[in-house]
Amino acid sequence: MTIERRITLVVFAYKQSGMIDAAIDSALAQVCEPIEIILSDDASPDDTYARMLAKAAAYQGPHQVVVRRNEKNLGINEHFNVVVQAAHGDLIVMMAGDDISLPDRVAHIAQAWDNSGQKLDLIASHLYDMNAEGEVLGVVHVDDLSQWHTVGDWVRHRPYIIGAAHAFTRRLFDHFGALQPHVAYEDQVNVLRALCAGGACTIDIPLVRYRRGGVSDRMRDFSGKHFLASVQRLNRIHVALHKQWLHDAQIAGCLDLVQRSTEKEYQRELFIQSLLESPNWYTRCQNTLRPSLVPLGWRVRKLIYLSWPGIAARIRYMQSASKQMRNGDRR
Template sequence: MTTAPAPLLTLVVLAYRQAPLIDAAIASALAQTGEPIEILLSDDASPDDTFARMQAHAAAYRGPHQVIARRNPVNLGLGEHVNTVMREARGALILLMAGDDLCLPERAQRVRAAWESTGRQADLVASHVIDMALDGTDLGVLRVDDLAQWRGVEDWARRRPHVIGAAHAVTRRLFERFGPMAADCQLEDQVNTLRALCAGGACTVDAPLLRYRRGGVSGRHVDADGAALRSRLQRVAQRHLALHRQWRRDAALAGCLDTVQAATDREEQREQFVAALLADPGQRPPLSLLWDSGFRVRTGWRLGKWLRVAFAGLTVRVDAWKAQRRR
C-alpha cells in the first residue's frame, strides 16, 4: 500500500460536543483553496454524534485534500488534545481551529504565504478574526498584534502581545523542540506565543482569516450565584497557575528563565493568592490571608479580592446590576 506524501500544511479541526456546529466548521476546512493540505478532524471523545459527523464528511469527500477523522478514546481536555494532534499531524506547519469556528477559504493559502515570506523561519503565524455571534451573525473584526514587532523574549517581557489562539498556526519543529504542554495547561495560545518568540519568531497576517464564534470559552460568564462565582474563579486561577508553570519550564529550556520570571512574578503571586482564597470554595476565606507574608501582593489588592470572594453572593448581584446598566 502506497502512503500519500506528507503535506506541507495540516489544518486541524478540534471538537468536543459540537454536533450542531461541526458540519459548517468542516465544510469551511474542506473549502480551503490553494495546494492540497492535510485536514485532520479530531474529536475529544464527545458523547454526542460529533465524531460520526466527522467520519461521514471524511468518507464523502472527493476533493484534493487529504482528510482524516480521528477520535481520542477518552476525553483529554484541550491541552492534551492539542498535544495529541500535534503528534499525529504530518504537516510542517499546523493550523488550528475549533469545531464551532469557520475558516475563510483562503486561510491556509495566506498563512503559507506569510510563513514563506519569513523564509519558513517563523514558528507561529497569527491573523485577525471576525467576531461572530453564536447564531452566526458577524459582529466586526477583532484585531491582534503584529507579532513581527516582537523580536524575542525581551520584547515579550516588556509587553505581552494580544493574541487570539483560535487562528494560530504553529510549526511542528516548535512542538518537537519544547515537547508537549502539561496536561493541566489549557491556554495553548499563550504557551505557543512565548515558545515561538524564544525560537524562530512569529508573524501576523494583516487580515481576518477565521470567523470566531462567541459561546463556550469565548463567551462572557454569567454566574448564577456565589457558589458558581467561587467555582469559576478557582478554575481560572488554576488554569493561570498551570500557564505560569509551563512558561517557566519552556523558558528554562530556552535559556531565558530569569527574564520570564522577572516579567511574570507579580501576576503569578496574585494568582497564587486567589488560589489560596479559594482553597475551599464552599467556605469564606480566612482573614489571616490579608496579612500573610507568604504572598508578595499589595494589601489593597488583597482586600478587594478577599471581599469579592468572601461576599460572593453580593458580588454576583452587583455584577448583574452593572451588566443591566450597560445595556
C-alpha cells in the same frame, strides 16, 4: 501509498453537532497545496464524531482527511497534545469546531511561512467576529506579531492574540514539549515560545470567522456558587499558564527575565489558590496577612469575595447590568 504533506489543518471539536458541518466544509474547501486535515473529536456525547465520519467519507478532493476520536474526554490541553503529536505536517494550522476558515486561509499562511524561508514558528491573522447564528458583526484586529522581535518585547508589552487564527511549527512543539496539565491558553504559550525561537508574524487580513457564542450565556448566571466555580476554574488555568511560561523560559535560557516580569501576577494567582484551598476562615486570614508582593488591600478584597461569594456575585451582576445600560441593552 502515503503522500507527505507539509501542512496539517486540525479541526478540534467537542459537543459541536450543530456547527461542525460548516467548520469541516470550510476545512475541506481550502484552495491550496494538498494538505493533511485532521478532524478530532474529544469524546463528544452528541453526534459530532458521526458527522465527522460522514463528511470524510463523502469527500473527494486533493487533501488527505483523517478522522480520530479520544476514547474519553481529555480536555483542551491534553487534546491539543495528542493531536499535535499525531499530525504529520511541519506547519500545523489550528481551527475550532465552531469556527469557519476562509478558503484561502491555508494558502496565505503557507505563503507567509515560505516568505520567511520557513523560519517563522508562529503565524497569526485577524478574524471576523461572528455571533452564534453565523452573522458576521465586524473584524477583530489582533496585534502585528512582527513588531515583537524578542522576549524583551514580550516582557514590555504582551501582544493581543486569538489562538483560533494561529498556525505554528511542529518543531516548536517538539522543542518545548507538550503542554502541562490544565493549560488552556495554548495561544499564550505558543507566542512566547515562538519569540524564543524563530519569531512570529500576523497576516494583515481576516482569515477566520470566529464564533463567540456561549460566553454571554454563561455570564448570565450570577449565583455565588457559579462565581466560586468560575474563580476556581480560571485560577487553575492561570496558575498552569504561569508554570508553563517559566518552564519554557528555562528551556530558552531566559528564565530570569520572564520570571521577573510575571512575578507579581503569578503571586496574585498563587494567593487566590491559597484562599481556595484553605479549609477555614482562620487559615484564609492567615494567608491574607502573610507578607507578600501582592498589595494588602487587594488581598483583603479577594478574602471577602471568596469567603462570601454571594456578595461578589451580586457586585458582578450590578456591573453587568450597568454595562448593558450604557450599551443600550435594557432587556
